[in-house]
Amino acid sequence: MLCNLWIAENFNLCTVVSLMKQTRRGLACVGMLCSLSGAELGVMADDKTPGPQNTAVASEEFSRFRYVSQATGSDSKGVGTKSNPWKTLQKALTDTPKSSAESRSAILVAEGFYSGREIQMREHVELYGGFDPISWDRDISRYPSILSGENSRRIILGANYTRLDGFVIRDARVRGDGAALYCKGTSPTVTNNRFQNNQTLAPEDWAPGKLHEKAHDGGAICACQGAAPTIANNLFVENRTEIGRGAAIALYSNCEGVIRENVFLHNETGTADGHRSSDGGAVSVFDWSKPRIEQNLFIENQALAVNDGGALFVALWSSPAIVGNRFVGNKSADDGGALFIGGQEHRYDREFDPLPNAKDYFVLVKNNLLCGNSNPKRNSGGIRMTMQSRAELVNNILAEKDQLYIQASEVDLTNNTFLEDMILIEFTSQLAPRLIVNNIMWGKLVYDWETPITSSNVRDGYPGQGNFDAKPKLDQEQKQLVVTKANFDSDRHVTTLEIAESNWDKNELSGRIVESDKRWTIVKSNDANQLVLWGDLSYLDQVNLLPTYRLRPQSPCIDRGSDQHAPQTDIDGDLRPLGLSADIGADEFVP
Structure with missing residues (x-):
């Protein structure tokens, strides 16, 4: 059974x-x-996909509701009821009675355009957008509640014990951190929003004298000084920094929290940077921070101006768990097209820090798929580890330009599928690979250390117990699809393509990678003859559906791994082993 x-x-x-x-x-x-847990396994509930969800507000959880409508409300005559709402969110937050954990409040905001002065969130007062101003039915796509910075101001200041859900948050501009939302030591829950076209501006008279200096971080969201926000099921699109890290999200100074099931699309750092101070095209994690980053889609983000980490940048003893994400088509202008992991801070004026112990500093990179990411040197399109970093890479797939480059770092490499070149160099007795086992290593390998490679399929062969050299026989067949009709939805930022001669099961292609004309994206959903893709690809007349890179039945990697070091599950959450012994690579073959 x-x-x-x-x-x-x-x-x-x-x-x-x-x-x-x-x-x-x-x-x-x-x-x-x-x-x-689902997060540990890197699998997702069947009825959930990354990005905003239209969810009901749990009325039983609140002691009171207040209502805001830009179209039908009045701040002078309104009283915050359904029939007589306020006009502005600022008024609602001022006049809603004092709330507590035992007596929580919810403010429901109808469709409309809301601007004005900076919004200060309140503890135990939650904000929900996306309502019809007449019926108060909720549909966040049909009834957008737009919070605008009008290209001149920050929009929101965070608070503890509160939620921001179902808004379009756009056009913020600030000469500081966190253009759309700034959380200084605060930990709100931020869910089901669209953050678009928000930007931090360069510091005035910026001339630091050194590279890699702190500027204005977090084009959309910045959390700092011990903040621990939960940021889930949002769409971050076209956010930027002129000079600063993390165009969508920046965390620094002892932050924790969760970044889960978001879509990061076309965000850019460093649009005006001449001093390499704008790492992390989508997300930056810096200065002893340790969030959990799981189940997100990173699509075509960029770190410009000779900066690192096209999608995600990690440095200065930060220890995120990076689990179950997909990195597709991201670019850096220096190292780490998808992911950059550094331990030490780049410094020019003082000595390096002592190396922390593993209990205090350790990065987990598990169950991720990286495809089509790139950097100019073509040596770390996928992942770059350096600066005395420490990490475990397990059950990851690096394909299609996603090279691996590890330098002067401590690392375990277990059950990964590496299909591009690998550079592992400049190690010491303190900073070196500890374990390299059960990997498919099917690119050119440069390796200069004594830690053995074992139970691995290494192209052109490599000495070590259980190693062999045989074509891995993965699912690597691309399928060219002919587009007969295309439509771009600029509100949801998805393109619907009708495909000739197709008859798929509903959502069987969800999460698959699509490439065409040097553009990369991910399938959001599908039905029999339609694909819904993230981003605007409406101009294409054909697309390539990329393979899954999973083991085929005849693969020589089946039953050839070491059980001693194999993880308990594979990239899809399937248990290991399913045969005589664990399979080699990220996938455990299921017949």
């Missing part, structure tokens, strides 16, 4: 006490106790 492992939508832990698993050579009864 087969046991289905059900993962709760909110990724709570599930316990499997007795599991009957199907191996490739019959049924085996396994008595086991395991606690696995």
Whole structure:
């Protein structure tokens, strides 16, 4: 019999006490106790996809509701009811009664354009947008509640114990950190919003004298000084920094929190940077910060002006868990087209820090798919590790231009699928690979250290126990699709393509990568003959559906890995091993 492992939508832990698993050579009864979360497995609930969701407001959780309508409300005559709402969110936040954990308030904001002075959020007062001003039915796409900075101001200041949900937050400009939302030591929950065209401006008279200096971070959101926000199911599109890290999100100075199931699309750092101070085209994690970054889509973001980390930048002893994300078509102007991991800060005026111990500093990179990312030197399109960093890479797939470059760092490489070139150099006894096992290493390998490579499929061969050299036989066949009709939805930032001669099952292609004419994106959803893709690809008459890079039945990597070091699950959440021993690479073959 087969046991289905059900993962709760909110990724709570599930316990499997007795599991009957199907191996490739019959049924085996396994008595086991395991606690696995959806986030750890890198899998997503069936009814959820990254990006904004139209969710109901849980009325039973609140003691009072107040209402705001730009079209029908009045700040002078309104009283905040459905029939007589206020006109502005600022008025609602001022006049809503004092709230607490036992007596929470919700402010419902109707469709409309809202501007004015900076909005200060309040504890235990939650903000929800996307309502019809007459019926007060909710549809965040049909009834957009737009919070605008009118290209002249910051929009929101964060608070603890509150939520911002279902808004379009756009056109903020600030000469400082966090143009749309600034969280200085505060930890709001930020869900189901669209952050668009927000920008931090360069510091006045910017002439630091050195490279890699702190400027104005967080084109859309900046969290700092111990903040721990939850940022989930948002769309970040076309946000920028002139000089500063993290065009969509910047976290620095002992931050934690969660960045989950967001879509990061066409964000850019460093549009006016001449001093390499604008790393992290979408997200920057800096200065002893340790958020969990999981299940996000990073699509065609850029770090301009000789900066690092086209999608995600990690440095100065920050320890994020980077789990289950997809990085597609991102670019850096220096290192790490998708992901840059550094330990030390780039410094020119003082000595390096002592190397922290593993308990205090450790980066986890697990269950991620990287494809079509690039850097100018073509040596770290996928991942760059340097500056005395420390990380574990497990169950990742790096394909299509995504090279790996690790230098002077401590690293474990376990059950990854590397399909492009790998450089592993300049190690010391303190900073070197500790474990390299169960990997598909199918690009050119440059390696100059003594830690053995074992149980791996290495192109052109490499000495070591259990190593071999054989074509891995993955699903690597591209499918060219002919487009018969295309439509771009500029509000949702998706393109719907009708495809000739297709008959797919609903959403069977969700999450797949599409490429055409040097453009990269990801399938949001599909039906029998339509694809819904993130971004504007409405001008294309054909697209290429990229492969899954999973093992095919005849792959020599099946049952050839070491069980001793294999992770408990693979990139898809399938249990290991399913045969005589674990498979090599990120995927465990399921017949």
